[in-house]
Amino acid sequence: MPKVKTFQHVFDKDTVYNLNKLESDGYIGSLIGPVGSGKESYVFLSTDYKGRKVAVKIHRHNIQSFNKIPVYLRLRGSKTGGFLKKIDDWSRFEYNFLEKAFNIGVNAPEPYRLFGNIIVMQFIGEDLVPARLAIKDTDFDVDSWYTKLVGFIVKMGKRGFIHGDLSPYNILNFNGEPYLIDFSQSLKLTSLTKEFLIRDIHNINNWFSRLGEKNIISEEKMVKSILVE
Template sequence: MKTPQGLQALIDDGVIDEVLRPLKSGKEAAVYVVRSGDDVRCAKVYKDMAQRSFQQRVQYQEGRKVRGSREARAVGKASKYGRKQQETAWKNTEVDALYQLRAAGVRVPEPHGYFHGVLVMELVTDAEGFSAPRLGEVELDAEQARDFHRVLVRQVVRMLCCGLIHGDLSAYNVLVGPDGPVVIDFPQVVSAGGNNAARTMLLRDVNNLTASLGRWAPELLDTWYGEEMWALFEAGALHPEMELTGEFEPDESSVDLDSVRHAINDAREEALIRQQGREAAAEAEA
């Protein structure tokens, strides 16, 4: 196929030998299947900032570090240089997260380098060697759903122990490989300790997975893994291999209005997700 813009420099430098086919195109990036020597990998070409909205990403960027004081001031003023630095930091975030999470044993694609603004990484495949399907595209039985949920909750715990939250996790950011689920797409990753919305995003991530897998195993819809792991994280008691119970009892000894408002909003969102999951489960059984 014709070499897409952004990948010619990698061919010129010998990083990849050829582009085989497009794999996926989304709001943030386009992904291609490429050949590098005897290996087939994928290359993620991030889209220009002119094609993307920074306004939608303000909440995700809170708590991210900028290299120096000049860059920080420029980002704060939203100058042309600041927007360029912000764009660079946005792209680097996923690269840094992949290396950190892979080293921590999280099930993510293996990164193979970042060249000319392009992330080259492992191509996750199925048992036949084809590109792995997304979790939201596969049919599961109850046992598989429970097993995938257990594995994915463990990945979220390991990410949280690294101080990171995916921020946009769902059945469409998880690939199903021959040995289980693999988490992908990290440009919106959130700092667990430096972002005021961290708890909300963590609960949303876990609830999204629970609602999706609860279609096949409805008992998952009555679990509270997100709340449990966040409470342990705040207490400094969470560790990567901890076995969670899915049970949670809120501390009602002290109340403040802001926390109550956040809790109400969280509860409304969670109730909607769980109800949708129950309805989907009922339809599947009908």
């Protein structure tokens, strides 16, 4: 298994420092993977000092075109700081929203630790194999998933926040259950961000219409049930 040190030539020195800190504090061990990578992050599998399997999401410090960050940080009320601070703020917002969702009973990885640009959370998968994205693994009960996902949207909305990037690319199928991941675009629900709630509902409704769901709840009805009360 490659030790964190091996990554000195892959990651910038701040990321290596953060990885070493998490390793010496026991939150992560050797990194395996990446088990996932996106435009803005790598996700590795590791094991913590308790022997729990953990997912380690590292937001890249070296990305050139992180255009949406300033817009989101402004919507979130955080404006200051250079590029590295912005990435750290970005990671902190993601971590906080993941924690909120997990704490109210939304199926999501349990958050364990945030340090700089790195999020350590529950690994959703079996043995060393991560659960597959819902876009690739459609072996699930359509009615039950629709009910659960609408339930998650409404629950988060009533608590005043939205996932912000809900799609089958950010939902894992873990033993037939939906798990929401990637809260990097989550926002507080306000009049300024209501359009992002509507976008989430729209994405889920379109996806489930294609899957043949008969009881689609209209955007208006869902928004009303969140905003009324």
